[in-house]
Every structure is written in structure tokens, then in C-alpha cells.
Amino acid sequence: MTFALSRTSGDPLQLTQEHELLVQPRRGGEVTWSLDGVTLTPAERTRGLDAWVGRATTEMHSLALFTQLASQIHLLGAPLDWSGAFARVIADEVRHTDLSLRMSALLGGPHTVTFDERTFHLPVGGSLRAHVRHTIIEAFCIGETLSGRMYRHALKAATVPVAKKAVTAILVDETFHAEFGWEVGALLMRPHEGFEAERGELARHLPGMFQSFARQSCVTRGPEWTAAQPMVESGENLGSLTDEGYAQCFYAGMEADVVPGLEAIGFPEARGAWQAFLAAHPG
């Protein structure tokens, strides 16, 4: 079943007021929702719109998945500070979805985004602890780490004030999400009975995860060719990169953060998996 997600319920409600407070950026100041004084070519507007509608979609998926994860850590008996930090992550993803929908509307795009609710949650097979560990490593240690780097470059690329503010707000949060993911990921790697089997199973998924994130990051060729391409289109920019720009973030993020981080928390296999990936993507 699909539904169109809108920002608010439509009536003057306390819940809406509370939402409006929550979605204010935590740092970087309030967003002024205006394009006054900005002249965009149709191509610039379309590029920006594509980026922000895509973000509304992916941020909502993050919100749904992280909310599911937050409820799962309760079942694992995690300390309460995990729940507190997760509550912030969830609030942040609400903020990002809201900002993205508002950017879309401001640029003359859709005010709603359509979802199939069956794509929101991940099914759990086997050990819940192994599932949570797998999802944290994949979505946070890799996903949020690469995402943070992409937003960092998107902020450098942005020329339009409203987009700068929106990207800043998201970047502040995503930086925390990556940090949170590495900490929780490391804590989940503390050995327990049956741990080595779960760890080994996850390690076997690393090559597939790397390939999957490469595709999501628009990687088409090897790191050298990718690095030689422009990261940003010329002209006014609403906080987006070229496809090769996203791919550059993938290569740089994998080298600098993801692979060393995975090794540090207890996946020595990450290095070999990454070398195999590079060997399969020469040039």
C-alpha cells in the first residue's frame, strides 16, 4: 500500500507546534524560507529539486528504519543512554525529512512524497542482536559516515542561502549519527557467547555491502578516473553534487573512515574486501 507523506496534519494543533519546534536546526540558525534575490536557470532548479525530493525520500526511510532499530535495542537490554542518543537520531531524521520537503515545495516541486510502508522495516532473521549489529554497521558505520561526507561537500557546493542553511542543519546531525554509529558499533563488537559466528557471518557480507554502497554512491569506474571528474556543476547550486562528486565521496570515505573504522572495531576482513573491490574497479 502506498501513501503520500505530507508535512503537517492541516489543523492548528499543538502537535504541529511541537513538530515545528523540533525541526528547527540545532545549530546554524533558523532557515529563512525564501529564494529572494536568487535567479535560477531551469537546469539549476531541476538539479536542486531532484536532490531535495530524493532526500525527502531517503530521510523518511532513515526515520522509519531507525525507529524500528530504536525499539529493538530495548529488547536487547541496552543501557538507557543508547535510547537517549537514538531519540535524538530519530528527531534528527524527522528534521531532515521536513527540511527536504520544504526545500522541494520552495523550489516549486511536490509538497508530498509517496511511500510504500512495506519498505520501511527490515525483517529479522536469526539473532536479534546479530541483526541489530548488522544494521548499525551497514546503515550507520558505512551509510551515515559516507552520507556525512557527501553533505560536507554539498555544503561547500551550495551557493543559495536557504540551501546552505538546510544543508548545514542536516550536516550537523549526520556528523553526530556517524559518531553514534561507530560507538554503538564498537560496543556491539564486545565478545559474548556465540559472538565469533555472528561476527564471521557479518564479515562475509562486507564485500556485498561495499558494492551496494558503491552503486548507491553513483560509482561507475575506478577511483582515479572518478577523482578527475568535476564534483560540482557550474552555476548556482542548491546543495547537490555531480554523480562523480558522490562517487568521489564514496572512495574517499571508504579509504579514510569506513575501512579503518571497521578494522578497529574488529573486522580485519574489511581491508581485504576493500582491496578486492578496488581490484575490480581499476583506473
Added chain:
Amino acid sequence: MNDRRLLRLRQLAQGAALLGAATVLPSCETPRAAAPTPPADTGKPVDGAPAPDAGEPPFRTPAQLNAPRPRVTMDPQEAKEAEAAKAAAADAGVAAMPPQTGVILNAPPNSAPIEPVPTKVHLNAPRRPDAGTPK
């Protein structure tokens, strides 16, 4: 990541296990079936608790109320019947119902199996039709 941060992660990963319930929760399916059945909602007054007013919703879970949960005592006949019903359900291969929490799920009963979410959802990258493979 700089060396200090990597060292910190290495140290974090090597400490003592933190998860209280992890080792006794083999999967999310098994414990649900094996979990103790919550006290049946008999609608009758429970020991030591005032009788609910007529029309008051039946007591569900302590999560919804800031009040201690009253202990429910089944009468022996009722307990027998509940046991028999449980055994019959087990014989018929019917999975135990999940605990009644009073929370309303926004999902139709017997909804289609959920497909794994491709993890592209977490990336700030444009969506591509072939992006993301189920893990």
C-alpha cells in the same frame, strides 16, 4: 579517521559486554512465542485493585499508565480453560498470539511479507533504479 579515534574505537570494542538481554534472545520470533503469556484481561476486578467504573477501558499494559500494575489472579476454573485453549492452539499448529499491548498497529492483518529495505535509503546520493541490493 585519525589514530586517536581509531584507538578509542578499538578500546571500546574490547570492553566487557553491555547488553543485558542479548544472550537469551536468539531471535525476534522465538521469544515472542515463548514469552510468558500476559495475564488475561478478564474485565473483572483484580486483587487489591478498585473495581473499574463501568465504561472504563479494560486495563492493558503498565506502559500506558503511570500506575503500578495490579496483580491479576485467575480463578482456578478459568486458568484450566486457558491452559486447555493454549494446548488446543498448539496442537492445531497455531502460533501463540503476540502479547496484547493495546497498541494499535497501522498494518492490516496478514499483510504481505516485508521486503528487505535496500540501504540506499541512508545515503545522501541520488536514487538510481538499480541502486541498492537487499542484504
